[in-house]
Amino acid sequence: MSKVTDYVDNLFYLMPRTDQAAEMRQKLMESAEDKYEALLSWGKNEDEALGIVVSEFGSMEEICAELGVEPIGMDADARQARLAGDYALLGRRFSRGLGFGIVLCVLGLVACIMLEEIYYAADAVSVSALLLLGGLGAAVITASALRYTRGKRLLQMGLPLGDELRERQNARIRRAEKTFSSIIMLTATALFFFFGVFMNAWHPAWVFFPMGGVLCGIISTILETMRTK
Amino acid sequence: MIGSDILRGYNDLIVLGLLSEKDSYGYNLLQEIAARSGRSYQMKETTLYSVLSRLEKNGMVRSYEGSETQGRKRTYFHITGAGFQYFRDKCTEWAETKDLIDRFALRPALAPPPERAALDGIFANERSPAPKGESK
Numbered sequence: 380m381s382k383v384t385d386y387v388d389n390l391f392y393l394m395p396r397t398d399q400a401a402e403m404r405q406k407l408m409e410s411a412e413d414k415y416e417a418l419l420s421w422g423k424n425e426d427e428a429l430g431i432v433v434s435e436f437g438s439m440e441e442i443c444a445e446l447g448v449e450p451i452g453m454d455a456d457a458r459q460a461r462l463a464g465d466y467a468l469l470g471r472r473f474s475r476g477l478g479f480g481i482v483l484c485v486l487g488l489v490a491c492i493m494l495e496e497i498y499y500a501a502d503a504v505s506v507s508a509l510l511l512l513g514g515l516g517a518a519v520i521t522a523s524a525l526r527y528t529r530g531k532r533l534l535q536m537g538l539p540l541g542d543e544l545r546e547r548q549n550a551r552i553r554r555a556e557k558t559f560s561s562i563i564m565l566t567a568t569a570l571f572f573f574f575g576v577f578m579n580a581w582h583p584a585w586v587f588f589p590m591g592g593v594l595c596g597i598i599s600t601i602l603e604t605m606r607t608k
Numbered sequence: 609m610i611g612s613d614i615l616r617g618y619n620d621l622i623v624l625g626l627l628s629e630k631d632s633y634g635y636n637l638l639q640e641i642a643a644r645s646g647r648s649y650q651m652k653e654t655t656l657y658s659v660l661s662r663l664e665k666n667g668m669v670r671s672y673e674g675s676e677t678q679g680r681k682r683t684y685f686h687i688t689g690a691g692f693q694y695f696r697d698k699c700t701e702w703a704e705t706k707d708l709i710d711r712f713a714l715r716p717a718l719a720p721p722p723e724r725a726a727l728d729g730i731f732a733n734e735r736s737p738a739p740k741g742e743s744k
Contacts, residue, residue, distance in 0.1 A: 437652025
């Protein structure tokens with residue numbers, strides 16, 4: 380959708396999900412879109428048009444009052460302090476995610492080398508361990524980078540990473556924890572049977588289980604620390 | 609540009625006044641307000657919609673979905689009987705307010721004769737550009 384939709388969506392991000400708020404959002408969106416299109420048709424470019432729409436949009440405090448919702452961060456000082464805190468939090472989260480991702484990648488390398496040199500495992504086993512851990516590390520890095528960008532954009536629009544957002548993020552982390560563990564253990568089982576049945580390598584292949592277990596442990600610990608209080 | 613604080617109490621009147629002529633939708637109302645005020649008042653989107661939402665809650669206006677333009681739906685607003693009554697009350701209130709404030713504001717015609725001369729001087733100065741050389 381257009382930039383206007385994004386803008387209005389962001390303003391409503393922390394609003395309660397009521398029918399009334401949804402209706403208000405819809406109407407404001409209609410009018411802002413109308414204005415935006417009109418400005419474009421008068422030869423303004425997208426950025427100019429968005430600038431005008433935003434400058435004439437007004438303040439969400441009015442809408443909060445109308446919907447009977449407590450506006451978030453009415454006090455300018457408190458808002459400033461909160462914004463600074465949120466930026467710091469965002470930075471901490473990002474570096475934690477980055478660190479965890481790098482640790483996973485290194486772990487993949489170590490596991491690969493150990494399997495090759497100490498356990499004399501088949502190449503396929505060690506390479507899959509490397510790919511599994513390395514891929515997971517890359518995924519963690521990408522996810523935390525994406526989250527960082529999203530959070531930063533939110534903060535730039537003057538919206539705090541509110542409690543609701545934190546709560547939702549925590550719920551998402553809990554879900555992710557479950558998904559990760561089941562995927563890891565399923566993969567371990569699949570790899571165990573695959574190498575056991577097709578390569579008759581039951582003996583070195585059992586390491587997938589303790590490896591999976593350790594991985595689950597690591598992930599749940601890290602995710603636990605990623606949960607915001 | 610007239611401050612929105614001063615107009616706060618009269619946004620209802622402005623919106624109802626436009627709706628009393630014909631049903632309309634958000635962007636059109638904003639355009640109309642800007643145009644009729646000679647661009648001296650640009651109502652904010654959030655102001656308009658909090659006014660409309662309050663009026664609708666109190667049964668002064670009704671909203672309905674109008675014809676779709678370019679696949680986008682558009683919400684039209686219609687003034688109700690109660691809305692007309694409220695509009696008339698608001699207009700009376702404004703006339704009284706205007707009359708009251710006029711008694712205090714600088715108006716040469718209403719001032720007693722000695723002050724009138726002085727006020728006329730002030731107004732004359734305001735109307736005519738300052739003589740050259742005296743400008744500060």
